[in-house]
Amino acid sequence: MSELAVERKTKKPRLNWSKKTKRSILGVSMVLPSFLLLLVLVIYPVALSVMESFKSRDGMWTLDNYLYLFTEPHMLNNIKHTLQVTVLSSVFVLTIAYSIAVYLRFNHSWIAKMVGKLYFIPMFIPGVIAIYGFINFYRDNGWIARLIGEGNLPSIIYDMKGLLMINIWFNIPFTTMLLVSAMSSIPNAVIESAKDAGAKKRHLFFQFIFPLTYKTMLVALTFLFMGIVGSFTAPFLIDRNAPQMLGVAMQQHFSSYNEIGQASSMAVFLFLLCSFVGYFYIRSNMKDSTKSY
Amino acid sequence: MKKLIIYTVGVLFMLFVAGCGEESSAEPAGNGESASEDSETAEQDQVEISVYSSGSLNVQNYWETIIPMFEKDHPEVKVEFVFVPSGTGGQSTMDRIVAAKQSGNDSGIDVYEGSLADIVRGEEEGGIFYQLDGNGIPNLAMIPQENIEAVEYYSVPYRASAVVLAYNEEKVQDVPNTAEELYQWIHDNPGRFAYNEPGTGGSGDSFMVTTIYNQLPQDAMSSQDESIMEEWDKGFEILKELHPDLYRSGVYPSKNQGTLDLLANGEIDMTPAWSDMALEQLDKNLLPSTIQLKQIDPPFTGGPSHLMVTDNGDDARKQAAEKLLNFVLTVEAQEVVIEQMFGYPGIDWSYLSDELQERFADVSDGYRSFTGGKLQEEMLKRWQREVATQ
Structure with missing residues (x-):
């Protein structure tokens, strides 16, 4: 035993070195597959479309595509519309999902249990099918209109209202799931001791619950933003023809107009928008990790 | 333990690479095999x-x-x-x-x-x-x-197939025979006609193209000369005038099926549609039997x-x-x-x-072909700029 220990000690420097190499090989080999995947499926196409966005139709370098994107009135309207839909949808989803999460955390009735089991159902319904169901439900002479009498229902399909509603439907499950897990990590002890100290419900929420979940809320917001800003199917089938969401405009420029440069400039713009939001996500994660180590 | 992890990662990585390779090579190999098998059994x-x-x-x-x-x-x-x-x-x-x-x-x-x-x-x-x-x-x-x-x-x-006018015979008494009568019908019955967004399907595209080229000489449809774009103004003017009297004051559903769905639901009474698509859906009862098809004069495009x-x-x-x-x-x-x-x-x-x-008499009146090539894209762009954005 002691002999062995001595041997180990004398060999330590060499062993340590090879251990390090081993570790770094392990590290690299674990990162390599996802990095290669990223390289082939993300970085290469992104680089291509960045290049494409600076090229005119005859292959010359130009800024025209960006000029088009930021000076054409209808494109500016499209950008405005995209941001409007994204921000509004995110705010609605976050508000609703947050309320559900709070409700599920602090209410233990059978209704809460039911809600807890049901809220993620929309996740398992394929997008296009949900959208067609939604259209049949809310269109001007659809099920709802027949129930409450045609003409009493405001126009929902082919309108921004419909788009916001379907975005809420699609995004609530995942957002709620994130927030529920954040809520459940608040220890009961914290809340009970606060209550014992005489904290009112308002205080309890603003001093304890909100600060403890706000980081997860930011994460949820980034996911929401990125998911909605580049969406295609729902706005393609439900929104009006003008102004369009950028995802729809991009497809139109790409396949109907054959304007690959202009479509690419939109893609780059969306990419920058998302990386701007993604920056906050990464920053909040980095803060987390510096704290814990 | 670490060795195990290294092996696992290595194996997973190889599986991943092999999986990709296999996927791309499997199909042709499979086809070739079955083909040669078949030819072996066949006569010399x-x-x-x-x-x-x-x-x-x-x-x-x-x-x-x-x-x-x-x-x-x-x-x-x-x-x-x-x-x-x-x-x-x-x-x-x-x-x-x-x-x-x-x-x-x-x-x-x-x-x-x-x-x-x-x-x-x-x-x-x-x-x-x-x-x-x-x-x-x-x-x-x-x-x-x-x-x-x-x-x-x-x-x-x-x-061949062509775009025709599909209408609900229960609702439409005065069926238009010409393009002019069709435009008049749309103005007289606001909200009861729709054509799909031209870039998303051929039937709406045909409505746009024929409306524009009905205002020009007959042979203009086969011209690829860009100078003709200046003469589109009159047609676009008509499309813009139609806009407020279309379904929901100017909504253009996506895809050919989008307007056929509205027709089947009874939200509109008339729409341009591909003859083969409409006839097939009539046959399968996806469209109610009250839907009739008709070609107008001058006809829509087809090919x-x-x-x-x-x-x-x-x-x-x-x-x-x-x-x-x-x-x-x-x-x-x-x-x-x-x-x-x-x-x-x-x-x-x-x-x-x-x-x-006799069965196809309604739709067999023929069609026109638009062979403007790249002009098509310009038309779509202008439509989005001027007609959709109002």
Whole structure:
């Protein structure tokens, strides 16, 4: 035993070195597959479309595509519309999902249990099918209109209202799931001791619950933003023809107009928008990790 | 433990790489295998040709009906059918033929179903398709002469479809006969007409194109001269005027099916629609039986589908391909086009039974073709800028 220990000690420097190499090989080999995947499926196409966005139709370098994107009135309207839909949808989803999460955390009735089991159902319904169901439900002479009498229902399909509603439907499950897990990590002890100290419900929420979940809320917001800003199917089938969401405009420029440069400039713009939001996500994660180590 | 992790990662990575490789190589290998197996069991002098086609499900169904019929009639020819669903790289078939031609190889594609643009491209690439004649394909004589002369005998326009007006006969009493009457009807019945967003489907596109070119001389539709764009103003003015009287004061649903859904729901009473699509859905009761179809004057646009024979320098296969094309033009095969695909026959209506002629009398008034090429894109852009954005 002691002999062995001595041997180990004398060999330590060499062993340590090879251990390090081993570790770094392990590290690299674990990162390599996802990095290669990223390289082939993300970085290469992104680089291509960045290049494409600076090229005119005859292959010359130009800024025209960006000029088009930021000076054409209808494109500016499209950008405005995209941001409007994204921000509004995110705010609605976050508000609703947050309320559900709070409700599920602090209410233990059978209704809460039911809600807890049901809220993620929309996740398992394929997008296009949900959208067609939604259209049949809310269109001007659809099920709802027949129930409450045609003409009493405001126009929902082919309108921004419909788009916001379907975005809420699609995004609530995942957002709620994130927030529920954040809520459940608040220890009961914290809340009970606060209550014992005489904290009112308002205080309890603003001093304890909100600060403890706000980081997860930011994460949820980034996911929401990125998911909605580049969406295609729902706005393609439900929104009006003008102004369009950028995802729809991009497809139109790409396949109907054959304007690959202009479509690419939109893609780059969306990419920058998302990386701007993604920056906050990464920053909040980095803060987390510096704290814990 | 660490070793285990390294091994696991290594194995996973290799599996991943192998999986990718396998996926890309599996298909051709599989095809080749089954093909050689088949030819082994077949007779010695059997000629094998391959047909490449693309489109919607009805096109696939058509070929899967026709090929067994043909093989029964011609046991000396074996047909391999490759179907590329639309939107999944139909252009790549054409690229394959061109690449094979340029490198002097056999493309392995004998009969290709494509569009007028493919014929033009084939010519530009130095004649990748055979020029056909009545010796190889006697039934060419049954095709209306102007149709085959339009493609200079490079293809067999074996079927066609066109955009027609679909309307609900219970709601529409004064059915428009001309384009002018149609515009008037739309203004008189606000909110009851819709055409789909032109970039998303051919029926709305046809409405836009015909509205613009109805204001111009007849032969303007085949002009690719960009100076004609200045004369579009009058047509766009009409489209803009129609906008507030369309469905929901100017909503253009996406895709051909979008407006047909509205028609089926009763949200609108009239819409332009592809004849084959509407007839098929009437047949399957997806559209109520109160929906009628009609061609107006001047007619909407439409177009034939072309079959080309690829020049691979193999006479036996060329002759076999010609036999197939000849069979496609028989009355028997053309009836499949009509009965099953609800398309227009490629051969003259007079060869078909009186009963069929009568059934299709409503929509058989013909169609116009728009061959403006790149002008199409400019028109779509201007439509989005001026008509959709109001």
